[in-house]
Amino acid sequence: MLSPATRAVSEINVKNELKLPYFVKPNGGGSSIGMTKVKQLDELSSAIDRALGTENAGKQVLVEEFVSGREFSVGIYNSKAGLKVLPATEVITTREFFDFEAKYIPGLTNEITPADLTNEQQGRVEQLVKEVYIRLNCKGLVRIDFFLERETDKFYFIEINTIPGQTETSFIPQQVRAAGLQETDFYTELIEQALVE
Structure with missing residues (x-):
């Protein structure tokens, strides 16, 4: 846990460096558990407490500035022919943000695969995703x-999922099917590649 003095400095840095609203979340875990959208400065401390108190979420908290735009998720993997990027999925939710309920309660979110992106945007996504994969040694x-920020058309990296969901309705299986790949062949190749890496 952070000492009170370290935590106070951290909160001051957030307030000085980022504009409201913020998203506060645990650095570990997943499914947006322990995540809070902070709209007022006096909510920051309790949002940090919530993130730190989330079971199996680790001892680090991320604080991110809100980006107004469209949300996407895209798979990337190391194939026999090198890095391959799957078709992106756009996430459109009726909730304020893509929280735990939006992810798991039917009808709250629409997932569009492949996402409606221009050829230029798709090219940028592929380049950025490959760069992130390489830099983070995935x-x-x-x-x-x-x-994808609405006003600037700039892409902002949110997070990386090193163990993405694999149910039939999860993003990756949707993207594999949208790419025209047979799931059995896809997962066989992943296993074979893992054995030689």
Whole structure:
């Protein structure tokens, strides 16, 4: 845990460096558990407490500035032919943000695969996702989440999922099917590649 003095300095840095609203979340865990959208400065401390108190979420908290835009998720993996990027999924939710309920309660979120992106945007996504994969020294299959800011058309990296969900309705299986790949062949290749990496 952070000492009170370290925590106070951290909170001051957040307030000086970032504009409201913020997203506060545990650095570990997943499924947006322990995540809070902070709209007022006096909510920051309790949001940090919530993130730190989330079971299996680790001892680090991320504080991110809100980006107004479209949300996407895209899989990337190391194939026999090198890095391959799967078609992106756009996430459109009726909730304020893509929280735990939006992820798991049917009808709250629409997932569009492949996402409606221009050819130029798709090219930028592929380039950025490959760069993130390489810089973070990823292996096998990962899923990278990002925003496309409405006003600037800039992509912002949100997070990387090193163990992405693999249910039939999860993003990766949707993207594999949208790429025209047979799931059995896809997962066989992943296993074979993992054995030689």
